[in-house]
Structures are given as structure tokens and as C-alpha cells.
Amino acid sequence: MTSSTSQPRVIVIGGSLGGLNAALWLREAGCDVEVFERVPVPLEDRGAGIVLNPATIRYFIAHRLLDVTQISASAQWFRCMGNGGDLIYEEPCRYRFTSYNVLYRGLLSCFDERRYHLGEECIAFDQDADGVTVRFSSGRVERCDLLVFADGINSIGRRLLLPEVRQQYSGYVAWRGTVEEQELSPQAFAALHEAITYSLQADNHVLSYPIPNRDGTVEDGRRLTNWLWYRNATPGAELEDLLTGRGGERFTTSVPPGFVQERHLRQLREDAAALPPAFAEMIARTREPFLQVIIDIEVPRMAFGRVCLIGDAAFTARPHAAAGSAKAAEDAWKLGEAVKACGGDVVTALERWEPGQLALGRQLVARARHVGTRLQHGRWPVGESLPFGLYEIGDSAFDDELEDLG
Known part of the structure; x- marks a missing residue:
């Protein structure tokens, strides 16, 4: 009843x-x-x-x-990085980042x-x-x-x-992972830690931003850096191979940490050498990258x-x-x-x-x-506003006062 x-x-x-x-x-x-x-x-x-x-x-x-500052890391800058690691664009931002x-x-x-x-x-x-x-x-x-x-x-x-x-497959997957800020070299840490950073390629793009550590720490230098690398994968045999785990498991929309085949991880790290040095280092130092199929x-x-x-x-x-x-x-x-x-x-x-x-x-x-x-596909102009938002681009930015959300 x-x-x-x-x-x-x-x-x-x-x-x-x-x-x-x-x-x-x-x-x-x-x-x-x-x-x-x-x-x-x-x-x-x-x-x-x-x-x-x-x-x-x-x-x-x-x-x-709670206070939003207790559960999230902030980025002071939105940056775009060239392949050599050079800074090609920078502007202030007001975004905050957390973990699942x-x-x-x-x-x-x-x-x-x-x-x-x-x-x-x-x-x-x-x-x-x-x-x-x-x-x-x-x-x-x-x-x-x-x-x-x-x-x-x-x-x-x-x-x-x-x-x-x-489900409608987009034609690409997101490789993802995190690395502790303290495990990065001083050069990579300096390039990444205060910012959400993008590198835009002809047929892929990669980004990173800081998030709380696994214990919830949001102290600068003790957080995690989270990264995503969007890479094309042809539907059919190539995608099916990526979605086959180490033990032969067949996944549908994501392959969790620890299950991605070792040869795919080796290829990922080899290919990452063509990215800006900070990104290449971050991906190389990530213990268990995982992947997510991008669908609509x-x-x-x-x-x-x-x-x-x-x-x-x-x-x-x-x-x-x-x-x-x-x-x-x-x-x-x-x-x-x-x-x-x-x-x-x-x-x-x-x-x-x-x-x-x-x-x-x-x-x-x-x-x-x-x-x-x-x-x-390389059609996002450097310097265009970040696309983050629920109802419209920009509404994910945080103001000082949030009391009106109730």
C-alpha cells in the first residue's frame, strides 16, 4: 500500500x-x-x-x-598553452573545482x-x-x-x-587521471597549479585543473591536478579494443582505473610526449589513467x-x-x-x-x-570564453555571495 x-x-x-x-x-x-x-x-x-x-x-x-572553499580548489587563471609549453593566452577566472x-x-x-x-x-x-x-x-x-x-x-x-x-557516440574518448601536485616538477607545478589550462590541437585537446586531494585537502601544493585528454577513436574495432579490459572484460561507456590494457597506457604516454611538457609529465606520472567514451x-x-x-x-x-x-x-x-x-x-x-x-x-x-x-577539430579560437555553464556559458563562475541559492 x-x-x-x-x-x-x-x-x-x-x-x-x-x-x-x-x-x-x-x-x-x-x-x-x-x-x-x-x-x-x-x-x-x-x-x-x-x-x-x-x-x-x-x-x-x-x-x-559548509563553506564552498572547504570542498573545492580555485583557479585564478584561464590559460592556453602552446606545444612548447609557452603561454599563448591568459585571463582571470572565477571557477572552482572539486572531486566526486x-x-x-x-x-x-x-x-x-x-x-x-x-x-x-x-x-x-x-x-x-x-x-x-x-x-x-x-x-x-x-x-x-x-x-x-x-x-x-x-x-x-x-x-x-x-x-x-x-546512445550517440561522438567519435572521441576522454582519457582521464590525476596526479598529486607534490609529485610534479617545480616547472610543471608552476605552469599548472593556479589555473585551468588548455592546449588546443588540430584533432584533440587537453586540459587540467586543481581538485581536492583524496582526503579532502585543498591546500595549495597538496592537492591533485586533474587532467582530461580528448582523443579521436574510430567506432568499431578501434573503440572496441580500447573498451576491452586487461582480463578480457568488455566495457560499454568507460574503462575504470586499473582495467585499461597496458599497451594502451604505453601508447598514451608515448603520444603525450608531443603535448606541452607540463602535460606530458603529468600524464607520465599518473599511475592509473582511465577512459570515458564521449556520447550524447x-x-x-x-x-x-x-x-x-x-x-x-x-x-x-x-x-x-x-x-x-x-x-x-x-x-x-x-x-x-x-x-x-x-x-x-x-x-x-x-x-x-x-x-x-x-x-x-x-x-x-x-x-x-x-x-x-x-x-x-581545432575550431575553438584561443581566447574565447570557457564554455562552462548550466543554463548559459559563464553561470558556473562563483561570486562571493551564494546565499540566494536557497
Whole structure:
């Protein structure tokens, strides 16, 4: 049996950043919320660096839980570097950077961990006029008023609701990694540590920025430097080879640290010698680079009666706008606001919520695709503004005052 509309029961599928944001904002809206994550252990060490947007940390700021300077590293400069390491452009910037682990731990600490269930994989659901029945691979069955799929790029919710939607491969992958600032030579550290730095090539591009260390340290000189190198990979045999792990495992959208074949890592480091020296050194000193396939996903709908898709489960934008985590958080906040405004009537809330989030997802995917094509094919002019932003370029910059986010 479902609960009354005065306190709707909500199940969130996916316990990452989008799912936790949804759980917290829906709890704020008066819902009884539980989160179910298919992975059996806490989601530590997922991803690497994240460019912050005010929307990403809205919950922390609105509840005055922390100071943004405690969870992020800042860059004072946006720089472009020539192949010889020469500085060819520089301007001040106001962007901040954090890591997946810092955000995940912070959001999880705000939720009731007794309502956060690991090792529970959703495999099916049925909805009727009164609620939704959710089934898990463990045999568990749950009943709720609202089912939120925040289960990411390989969403089971999207596959069940919209089986016709397919991932669209961009033609390139992102190699990623981090290195401790103190492991860099003085020359590389001086070139990189105060800045977000790009090097634009004819058919690839690379960038770096500082993020908190694994223990959360944001002290200059003790942080990590996060890097991404976008490289073309032909669909078919070349891409399939990259996605085959050391033990023959077949991956679909990313190959985690420790699983990339050694010969691919050797080739990566050899090829990096043609990059500016600071980048070549950083990549050579990275112990376990990993790779992410760059794709687009767009859905025609996000709301289905008492069921919805949020974040990457609905729209996956290329990383160049640096707004994937922000979009998931924004979807979640807007959903909580809609449920609150509708007095717990989740069907009406989803009807009101969907148009704005569809519009946001579509424009973000389109802008990130356009930016990525220009960056990857040498058509981004040196000195053009950084493409970071959720609703528009530039809205990821941080002002001194953030209190209005609540």
C-alpha cells in the first residue's frame, strides 16, 4: 500500500550525486524517501574532477552546511598553452573545482544512511493508478507513490521506459587521471597549479585543473591536478579494443582505473610526449589513467505518470560544458519544488516539472555537442570564453555571495 499524498513514499534508483540530491530535496518537500543503489559498496573513487556550478552545491549552501572553499580548489587563471609549453593566452577566472568523492561523501552525510540501500539492483517496475511496484534482482519488492530513476548513463529506467533511445557516440574518448601536485616538477607545478589550462590541437585537446586531494585537502601544493585528454577513436574495432579490459572484460561507456590494457597506457604516454611538457609529465606520472567514451543521450520524455528520469538517465551531455552534475542537481531541486508546490500530488507535480527540465536537457546537450565539435577539430579560437555553464556559458563562475541559492 502506498502512503497518503500528505507524505508520498518515494523510491530513488541510483545512489550517486543525482540520486542523493533527489533524495534530499524530496525529503525537504515532505516525502518519505529511500535510495537503492545496485553497487554493493559505497561509491568511493568514482570519476575524478568536477567543475562546480552553484546548482551542484545548492543543498549545502541553502542549509549553511559548509563553506564552498572547504570542498573545492580555485583557479585564478584561464590559460592556453602552446606545444612548447609557452603561454599563448591568459585571463582571470572565477571557477572552482572539486572531486566526486568530496561531493558524494558530503551529500551522503546529509541523508539517513539507514534509508540508503547498497547492492539492490532494480530490474522491473509496474505502475497503476495508486502507485508503483518496484522489483529488485535480490527478490525484494517495494511499493511507492513516486519512482525516480537517477541511475546514470546506462539507466535501466531509460531502457524500460524508452527502449528506442540510443546512445550517440561522438567519435572521441576522454582519457582521464590525476596526479598529486607534490609529485610534479617545480616547472610543471608552476605552469599548472593556479589555473585551468588548455592546449588546443588540430584533432584533440587537453586540459587540467586543481581538485581536492583524496582526503579532502585543498591546500595549495597538496592537492591533485586533474587532467582530461580528448582523443579521436574510430567506432568499431578501434573503440572496441580500447573498451576491452586487461582480463578480457568488455566495457560499454568507460574503462575504470586499473582495467585499461597496458599497451594502451604505453601508447598514451608515448603520444603525450608531443603535448606541452607540463602535460606530458603529468600524464607520465599518473599511475592509473582511465577512459570515458564521449556520447550524447537525449530523451523525448522525462515523466511517465508516477515515474521519472533525471540527470544522465535522461540527458547525457558531453563534458565540455562541465554541467552534468549540475544538471542532475537542478533536475532534483526542481522536482522537489514541484512536489512541494503540488501538496504531494506527484502526478501533477511531474506534469508541471517535465517541460522545463526537457528544455534544459535539450539546450545543454546541443550546446555541449557544438562546443565539443569545435574544440576537438581545432575550431575553438584561443581566447574565447570557457564554455562552462548550466543554463548559459559563464553561470558556473562563483561570486562571493551564494546565499540566494536557497
